[in-house]
Amino acid sequence: MINIDIKKRLHGSLGEMSLSVKVGIKEGEFVALSGKSGSGKSTFLRILAGLESANGSIDVSSNVWLNHKRSLAPQKREIGYVFQDYALFPNMSVEENLLFVSKDRALAKHLLEVTELTDLSKRMPNTLSGGQQQRVSMCRALMKRPKLLLMDEPLSALDPSMRTKLQNEILKLHKEFNTTTIMVSHDPSEIYRLASRVLVLDQGELVDDGEPKDILLKTQGSQKFSFEGELLNIRRVDVIYIAIIAIGQQLVEVVVSSSEAKELKVGHRVRVSTKAFAPMVL
Amino acid sequence: MIEILNTLEFTPFLLSFKLASITTIILFIISLPLAWYLSQTKSRLKAFIEAVTALPIVLPPSVLGFYILWAFSQNSPLGVFFEDTFGTSLAFSFTGLIVASCFYSLPFMVQPLQGGFEALNKNMLEASYISGKSKFQTIMRVALPNMKPALLTATIVTFAHTVGEFGVVLMVGGSIPNETKVASVAIYEMVEVMDYNSAHIYSLLMLIMSFMVLLSVYMFNQKHSHRVGIR
16 A cells, blocks of 8 residues: 655746645556646656655555655665656667666566567667657666556657557556556546546646546536537527537537527637437447 | 977976876866766855856966965965975975866866756656666766766866966966976977977977867767767
């Protein structure tokens, strides 16, 4: 069990705010950490890693990492950390990056095999693609067999097809090592696929905590479909109004009544939902 | 021409290079922890230390030379201490020149190193800490190998700058043959006694060597930054 109860004053983009999180995480759990940018997600991860100071306590399976008396150095905490920019050591080959953490050659060989990097083990990081660098970074983080694996938007810099592939690899490694994992992510499909629990931060406060389907699914009651999008334009066609809404990467047209059209403002976040119809999934 | 070269005294050149080599090594060892501290600290002392280290760039060499000479003399505790402990004065000695050069060339070592440390990806250093490596291990195995252009600039420029110094060495060292008469001082004396032939040869040698040194630094840095893609 990992018990976290931390407080820290932050100077966010919206001025002073207080990061205050109290949460217990079971061993082996895969937790996704979500929330708007500037809500304190990365800082939370950095505090867990010992890279930033905070008040409060962190206990990891009855080892004290942080309390009012002491704060364990990052070197002493048994963590793996996957940075958003991977942060590989450019002066070392793929293999050396892994062995730098621990001299466990058998583990390095195994990790490289699982992630299909064996052929690239002598290559330097700068000669690798983003996806390959990401995998090296994952392997490096696991070289210490960490108690806690922290990932700060590990897949955000990759294209969608590479994301899906690496999500499967993350899942495979998580199952094999059974490492408690906290991953910052904005991508609902990624969270749904990987995580067993979602924490949502807003302005430094924990505002939601539960299973991905309960938190991510936006439908309520008898709604069948519900999408959140941005209202781009409303135009009048004869007696009706047509709203153009961007949902994800797609634009849709929705008919709205004149009274609805008066309340809506271009640029607003809106929810498009429908009830009682049988969709076709092709 | 050959005849002139044969009769020419090369000891001042050797002294210059000996002085520059020793100064560079000492400064590298001193500056590494100092530059690391300056690159990582958020302390208010940072600005103060940076200002002190940069002083030799703006001070006239005569001011620096005067203070160093005074510190070496019997009028200062340091001078008295040296006289009592080693039975010799630092003023007008080769050892004194080394001490003076270390002060004079300090910013040329510290500033590129600090810049090199600051340009490193912070996440990369943190990844090393998380891997269980101490600060010292991180500096030696992660930081330094990834800032080769900064290392080269710092050492070469410090070396070249020490070879090229004149005012401070003249004041602190005087012009004792085989002891403190370095190349730049020798040229000054040749001009004074109107030995223009020797002055020409010495000056030309200095010019060519300095140019070659700088050219090689810039060529290396250009090549290196292309290869590694330093941001």
